[in-house]
Amino acid sequence: MEGNLACQIKCICVFCRTNPRKNAKFVKVANKLGSLLAKRKIHLVYGGGSLGLIGCVSTAAHVGEVLGIILTTLVEGNFTGKIVGKEVRVPTMQDRIWKMLDNSDAFIALLGGIATLEEIFQIASWAQLNVHHKPIALLNVDGFFNKLLSFLDQAGEENFISHSVRQIFISASTVEEMIDKLEDFVYELDPVAAQIDWSKGSSSKKRKLDLLLHL
Numbered sequence: 001m002e003g004n005l006a007c008q009i010k011c012i013c014v015f016c017r018t019n020p021r022k023n024a025k026f027v028k029v030a031n032k033l034g035s036l037l038a039k040r041k042i043h044l045v046y047g048g049g050s051l052g053l054i055g056c057v058s059t060a061a062h063v064g065e066v067l068g069i070i071l072t073t074l075v076e077g078n079f080t081g082k083i084v085g086k087e088v089r090v091p092t093m094q095d096r097i098w099k100m101l102d103n104s105d106a107f108i109a110l111l112g113g114i115a116t117l118e119e120i121f122q123i124a125s126w127a128q129l130n131v132h133h134k135p136i137a138l139l140n141v142d143g144f145f146n147k148l149l150s151f152l153d154q155a156g157e158e159n160f161i162s163h164s165v166r167q168i169f170i171s172a173s174t175v176e177e178m179i180d181k182l183e184d185f186v187y188e189l190d191p192v193a194a195q196i197d198w199s200k201g202s203s204s205k206k207r208k209l210d211l212l213l214h215l
Helices: 024-039 052-061 072-076 093-102 114-128 146-157 175-184 202-213
Strands: 004-006 011-015 043-046 066-071 086-090 106-109 136-139 169-172 186-188
Touching (some): 011 052, 011 114, 024 043, 024 052, 043 052, 066 093, 093 114, 106 114, 106 175, 114 136, 146 169, 169 175
Parallel strands (some): 043 066, 066 086, 136 169
Antiparallel strands (some): 004 186
C-alpha cells in the first residue's frame, strides 16, 4: 500500500468523563460538541448512559443518531443513568473498545482522566499495528492536553512512537476547529506499518489483536 488516505467522517466516537460532578465551562463545551455533531449530521458513538460530560454530549447529539456501547455489568448495576439513543451491550472492555473502533471513522477525547487516556492510547496502539488509520482529536480546552501533547512530541522525537502514530493525534482549542481538522485529515501511510497484514478477515484480525494485547 502506498500514498495518502483521506478520512471520510460519518461517525465519531467520543471519550470523556462520566463522573457526575461537572464544571460549568466544560459542560458548555460538551453541549456544543453534541449539538455540532447533530448539526453536521455526524453520528455519535460513545460509552453509553447519560452521566457526566459524556451524558451532556450524548443528550445534545440525540437530535441526530447516537449509539451507546456499554458494559452489561454497568447497566445491571445502574451505574450509567438513562439510555440515550440506541444501546448495544457487550460483556467485556475489550469487546467494547473493539466495537467502538468498528463503528467509528474518528475519535474525540474531550476532558477526562485515566479511563479516557486508556481509551485513546489503546486506539493509538492499534494504529501502530496498522489495524486502522483513524484520527484522534484532543479537544484542548484551556490547554488541558498541553502536557500530553508535549509528551507525544518528545516520544516521537526520541523514536518511541512512529510518525504514523503521532500524526493521528490532532488538537484544537474549539469544537468547530476540531471537527474541521478531522474532516480535512489525510493519513500518510507508514511503509513499515503497512507490512503488517490483517487481511484474513475481521474475526481473524480480532483474535490476533487480542493475542498481541496480552503479550
